[in-house]
Amino acid sequence: MKRVFCPKCDNQLSFDETKYPEGKIIAFVCPQCGSQFKVKLGRKTVRTKTGEEEEVKEPDFSCGYISVIENGFAFKQDLPLVMGDNVIGRRNKDTDGVDVPIITSDPSMGRKHCVINVKEDKQGRLIYTLRDFPSLTGTFLRSVILGKKEQARIEDGAVVTIGATTFILHVPEDRVE
CATH class of the missing domain: 2.60.200.20 (Tumour Suppressor Smad4)
Structure with missing residues:
Protein backbone atom coordinates (compact mmCIF):
# COMPACT_ATOMS: atom_id res chain seq x y z
CA MET A 1 0.00 0.00 0.00
CA LYS A 2 1.26 3.45 -0.93
CA ARG A 3 0.37 6.49 1.16
CA VAL A 4 -0.02 10.05 -0.09
CA PHE A 5 -1.01 13.24 1.71
CA CYS A 6 -3.56 15.79 0.61
CA PRO A 7 -1.64 19.00 -0.21
CA LYS A 8 -4.42 21.14 1.28
CA CYS A 9 -5.36 19.50 4.60
CA ASP A 10 -2.53 16.92 5.02
CA ASN A 11 -5.02 14.04 5.28
CA GLN A 12 -3.41 10.66 4.62
CA LEU A 13 -4.81 8.54 1.75
CA SER A 14 -3.81 4.94 0.93
CA PHE A 15 -4.02 2.99 -2.33
CA ASP A 16 -2.59 -0.19 -3.87
CA GLU A 17 0.14 1.02 -6.25
CA THR A 18 0.61 -2.50 -7.70
CA LYS A 19 -2.66 -2.10 -9.63
CA TYR A 20 -1.20 0.71 -11.75
CA PRO A 21 1.74 0.80 -14.19
CA GLU A 22 4.80 2.98 -13.48
CA GLY A 23 4.39 6.50 -14.84
CA LYS A 24 0.57 6.38 -14.50
CA ILE A 25 -1.08 9.56 -13.20
CA ILE A 26 -3.76 8.91 -10.57
CA ALA A 27 -6.32 11.54 -9.58
CA PHE A 28 -7.53 11.76 -5.96
CA VAL A 29 -10.33 13.57 -4.18
CA CYS A 30 -9.63 14.08 -0.49
CA PRO A 31 -12.59 12.77 1.55
CA GLN A 32 -11.80 15.24 4.33
CA CYS A 33 -11.61 18.58 2.47
CA GLY A 34 -12.77 17.71 -1.07
CA SER A 35 -9.50 18.92 -2.65
CA GLN A 36 -8.55 17.29 -5.97
CA PHE A 37 -4.91 16.42 -6.74
CA LYS A 38 -2.84 14.07 -8.90
CA VAL A 39 0.08 11.73 -8.20
CA LYS A 40 2.44 10.22 -10.79
CA LEU A 41 3.63 6.71 -9.89
CA GLY A 42 7.28 5.68 -10.03
CA ARG A 43 8.50 9.24 -10.07
CA LYS A 44 11.70 9.94 -8.13
CA THR A 45 11.58 13.76 -8.49
CA VAL A 46 9.64 16.54 -6.80
CA ARG A 47 8.83 20.02 -8.05
CA THR A 48 10.39 22.78 -5.93
CA LYS A 49 8.76 26.14 -5.19
CA THR A 50 10.74 27.68 -8.06
CA GLY A 51 9.22 25.15 -10.49
CA GLU A 52 12.41 23.14 -10.98
CA GLU A 53 12.47 19.37 -10.54
CA GLU A 54 14.71 17.97 -7.83
CA GLU A 55 15.65 14.32 -7.32
CA VAL A 56 14.21 12.71 -4.19
CA LYS A 57 16.98 11.34 -1.99
CA GLU A 58 16.70 7.90 -0.41
CA PRO A 59 16.77 7.95 3.42
CA ASP A 60 20.26 7.79 4.96
CA PHE A 61 20.37 5.24 7.79
CA SER A 62 24.13 5.64 8.45
CA CYS A 63 23.54 7.27 11.87
CA GLY A 64 20.90 4.71 12.86
Whole structure:
Protein backbone atom coordinates (compact mmCIF):
# COMPACT_ATOMS: atom_id res chain seq x y z
CA MET A 1 0.00 0.00 0.00
CA LYS A 2 1.26 3.45 -0.93
CA ARG A 3 0.37 6.49 1.16
CA VAL A 4 -0.02 10.05 -0.09
CA PHE A 5 -1.01 13.24 1.71
CA CYS A 6 -3.56 15.79 0.61
CA PRO A 7 -1.64 19.00 -0.21
CA LYS A 8 -4.42 21.14 1.28
CA CYS A 9 -5.36 19.50 4.60
CA ASP A 10 -2.53 16.92 5.02
CA ASN A 11 -5.02 14.04 5.28
CA GLN A 12 -3.41 10.66 4.62
CA LEU A 13 -4.81 8.54 1.75
CA SER A 14 -3.81 4.94 0.93
CA PHE A 15 -4.02 2.99 -2.33
CA ASP A 16 -2.59 -0.19 -3.87
CA GLU A 17 0.14 1.02 -6.25
CA THR A 18 0.61 -2.50 -7.70
CA LYS A 19 -2.66 -2.10 -9.63
CA TYR A 20 -1.20 0.71 -11.75
CA PRO A 21 1.74 0.80 -14.19
CA GLU A 22 4.80 2.98 -13.48
CA GLY A 23 4.39 6.50 -14.84
CA LYS A 24 0.57 6.38 -14.50
CA ILE A 25 -1.08 9.56 -13.20
CA ILE A 26 -3.76 8.91 -10.57
CA ALA A 27 -6.32 11.54 -9.58
CA PHE A 28 -7.53 11.76 -5.96
CA VAL A 29 -10.33 13.57 -4.18
CA CYS A 30 -9.63 14.08 -0.49
CA PRO A 31 -12.59 12.77 1.55
CA GLN A 32 -11.80 15.24 4.33
CA CYS A 33 -11.61 18.58 2.47
CA GLY A 34 -12.77 17.71 -1.07
CA SER A 35 -9.50 18.92 -2.65
CA GLN A 36 -8.55 17.29 -5.97
CA PHE A 37 -4.91 16.42 -6.74
CA LYS A 38 -2.84 14.07 -8.90
CA VAL A 39 0.08 11.73 -8.20
CA LYS A 40 2.44 10.22 -10.79
CA LEU A 41 3.63 6.71 -9.89
CA GLY A 42 7.28 5.68 -10.03
CA ARG A 43 8.50 9.24 -10.07
CA LYS A 44 11.70 9.94 -8.13
CA THR A 45 11.58 13.76 -8.49
CA VAL A 46 9.64 16.54 -6.80
CA ARG A 47 8.83 20.02 -8.05
CA THR A 48 10.39 22.78 -5.93
CA LYS A 49 8.76 26.14 -5.19
CA THR A 50 10.74 27.68 -8.06
CA GLY A 51 9.22 25.15 -10.49
CA GLU A 52 12.41 23.14 -10.98
CA GLU A 53 12.47 19.37 -10.54
CA GLU A 54 14.71 17.97 -7.83
CA GLU A 55 15.65 14.32 -7.32
CA VAL A 56 14.21 12.71 -4.19
CA LYS A 57 16.98 11.34 -1.99
CA GLU A 58 16.70 7.90 -0.41
CA PRO A 59 16.77 7.95 3.42
CA ASP A 60 20.26 7.79 4.96
CA PHE A 61 20.37 5.24 7.79
CA SER A 62 24.13 5.64 8.45
CA CYS A 63 23.54 7.27 11.87
CA GLY A 64 20.90 4.71 12.86
CA TYR A 65 17.12 4.88 12.80
CA ILE A 66 14.01 4.31 14.86
CA SER A 67 11.28 1.79 14.01
CA VAL A 68 7.78 2.71 15.13
CA ILE A 69 6.47 -0.70 16.20
CA GLU A 70 3.39 -0.12 18.30
CA ASN A 71 0.99 2.47 17.02
CA GLY A 72 -2.71 1.75 16.80
CA PHE A 73 -3.22 4.89 14.75
CA ALA A 74 -0.94 4.30 11.76
CA PHE A 75 1.56 1.83 10.22
CA LYS A 76 5.15 0.59 10.71
CA GLN A 77 7.68 3.29 9.96
CA ASP A 78 11.50 3.33 9.79
CA LEU A 79 12.77 6.88 10.31
CA PRO A 80 16.45 7.84 9.91
CA LEU A 81 18.47 9.77 12.48
CA VAL A 82 21.23 12.32 11.79
CA MET A 83 24.22 13.56 13.80
CA GLY A 84 23.24 16.06 16.50
CA ASP A 85 19.75 16.60 17.93
CA ASN A 86 16.83 14.71 16.36
CA VAL A 87 13.52 16.19 17.53
CA ILE A 88 10.87 13.45 17.40
CA GLY A 89 7.14 14.14 17.34
CA ARG A 90 3.79 13.84 15.64
CA ARG A 91 3.83 14.80 11.97
CA ASN A 92 1.74 17.87 11.28
CA LYS A 93 1.61 20.02 8.17
CA ASP A 94 2.10 23.23 10.16
CA THR A 95 4.81 22.01 12.58
CA ASP A 96 8.34 23.24 12.02
CA GLY A 97 11.37 22.01 13.88
CA VAL A 98 10.56 18.29 13.89
CA ASP A 99 13.44 16.29 12.43
CA VAL A 100 11.84 12.84 12.80
CA PRO A 101 8.10 13.19 12.14
CA ILE A 102 5.99 10.15 13.06
CA ILE A 103 2.86 9.85 10.94
CA THR A 104 0.06 9.30 13.42
CA SER A 105 -3.20 10.70 14.70
CA ASP A 106 -2.20 9.84 18.29
CA PRO A 107 -3.39 12.87 20.31
CA SER A 108 -1.19 11.92 23.28
CA MET A 109 2.02 12.40 21.26
CA GLY A 110 3.27 15.96 21.13
CA ARG A 111 4.32 17.67 17.92
CA LYS A 112 7.74 18.02 19.54
CA HIS A 113 7.85 15.18 22.05
CA CYS A 114 11.42 14.01 22.68
CA VAL A 115 14.98 14.38 21.42
CA ILE A 116 17.59 11.77 20.52
CA ASN A 117 21.09 13.24 20.30
CA VAL A 118 23.62 11.35 18.16
CA LYS A 119 27.33 12.03 18.53
CA GLU A 120 30.56 10.19 17.84
CA ASP A 121 33.14 9.31 20.50
CA LYS A 122 36.94 9.30 19.98
CA GLN A 123 36.86 5.67 18.81
CA GLY A 124 34.24 6.44 16.11
CA ARG A 125 31.36 4.76 17.94
CA LEU A 126 27.97 6.47 17.95
CA ILE A 127 26.56 7.60 21.31
CA TYR A 128 22.78 8.11 21.65
CA THR A 129 21.18 10.23 24.37
CA LEU A 130 17.40 10.49 24.96
CA ARG A 131 15.57 13.35 26.68
CA ASP A 132 12.00 14.62 26.90
CA PHE A 133 11.32 17.80 24.89
CA PRO A 134 9.37 18.48 27.44
CA SER A 135 6.04 16.93 26.58
CA LEU A 136 2.71 16.77 28.38
CA THR A 137 2.55 12.95 28.59
CA GLY A 138 6.26 12.26 29.16
CA THR A 139 8.86 10.06 27.51
CA PHE A 140 9.30 6.49 28.75
CA LEU A 141 12.47 4.42 28.41
CA ARG A 142 11.75 0.72 29.07
CA SER A 143 8.48 1.73 30.80
CA VAL A 144 10.25 4.19 33.18
CA ILE A 145 9.42 7.87 32.74
CA LEU A 146 12.31 10.28 32.24
CA GLY A 147 12.39 13.13 34.75
CA LYS A 148 12.43 16.80 33.84
CA LYS A 149 15.78 17.71 32.25
CA GLU A 150 16.92 14.07 32.67
CA GLN A 151 19.03 12.58 29.90
CA ALA A 152 19.49 8.86 29.44
CA ARG A 153 22.09 7.13 27.32
CA ILE A 154 20.44 4.58 25.06
CA GLU A 155 21.84 1.76 22.97
CA ASP A 156 20.77 -0.52 20.15
CA GLY A 157 17.36 -2.05 20.88
CA ALA A 158 16.25 0.63 23.37
CA VAL A 159 12.44 0.68 23.66
CA VAL A 160 10.99 4.20 23.94
CA THR A 161 7.32 5.11 24.37
CA ILE A 162 5.91 8.56 23.60
CA GLY A 163 2.17 8.95 24.00
CA ALA A 164 0.53 5.73 22.77
CA THR A 165 3.38 5.04 20.36
CA THR A 166 6.44 2.86 20.92
CA PHE A 167 9.63 2.79 18.87
CA ILE A 168 12.95 0.91 18.93
CA LEU A 169 16.40 2.41 18.32
CA HIS A 170 18.51 0.65 15.70
CA VAL A 171 22.25 1.34 15.48
CA PRO A 172 24.11 0.70 12.19
CA GLU A 173 25.86 -2.70 12.35
CA ASP A 174 29.26 -1.23 11.43
CA ARG A 175 29.04 1.23 14.37
CA VAL A 176 28.32 -1.36 17.13
CA GLU A 177 31.10 -2.29 19.59
